[in-house]
Amino acid sequence: MRLGKVRHESKYLAIEYFHTEKNWSIGWMCKHLEVARAAYYKWLHRETPEDEMENIKLAELIKEYDERFSHILGYRRMTSWINHFNQTKYSKNRVHRIMKKTGNPFRYTKKRRKNIGMPMQMKQHKIYYKEIFTQLHPIKNGLLM
Numbered sequence: 001m002r003l004g005k006v007r008h009e010s011k012y013l014a015i016e017y018f019h020t021e022k023n024w025s026i027g028w029m030c031k032h033l034e035v036a037r038a039a040y041y042k043w044l045h046r047e048t049p050e051d052e053m054e055n056i057k058l059a060e061l062i063k064e065y066d067e068r069f070s071h072i073l074g075y076r077r078m079t080s081w082i083n084h085f086n087q088t089k090y091s092k093n094r095v096h097r098i099m100k101k102t103g104n105p106f107r108y109t110k111k112r113r114k115n116i117g118m119p120m121q122m123k124q125h126k127i128y129y130k131e132i133f134t135q136l137h138p139i140k141n142g143l144l145m
Contacts, residue, residue: 003055003101004048011035012043058082058090059102066104075099 006012011033018024030037061082065073073081075096083090 003059003098004052006043008033008035008039009043012040015040016044055094055098058095059098061086062095062099062102062104 012035015026015029015033015035018029019026026040027037030040062078065078065081069081076092078099079090079092079095082088082095
């Protein structure tokens with residue numbers, strides 16, 4: 001799971017895996033993946049940034065709350081619950097982004113439109129056409145004749 005902002009992290013992880021498990025050459029893999037060898041070594045010896053550590057902590061919280069509430073929380077309610085119980089101020093966008101990256105299911109709910117009724121012209125047309133229809137097809141005993 002990538003929660004940082006490193007551009008070629010998946011390539012670096014592949015290089016690291018194949019070097020340790022299969023003993024492949026780092027220089028050869030960097031050449032074929034079009035990654036500078038110095039960039040790989042810089043990534044290998046880097047310190048994890050504070051923001052990335054906080055994202056990892058937030059991802060663990062999201063997983064915990066998702067299991068606690070039986071997978072019913074969307075990102076908006078997840079944000080409000082996490083902020084309420086942990087006295088934090090994470091934004092909805094941040095929680096949404098991390099939920100997408102970790103693969104947690106979340107739901108979009110459509111906003112319900114208020115029923116404000118029809119405009120006056122539509123009502124007049126509806127009444128007019130209803131009168132014409134009943135004149136052409138009279139209704140007797142609930143059936144069209």
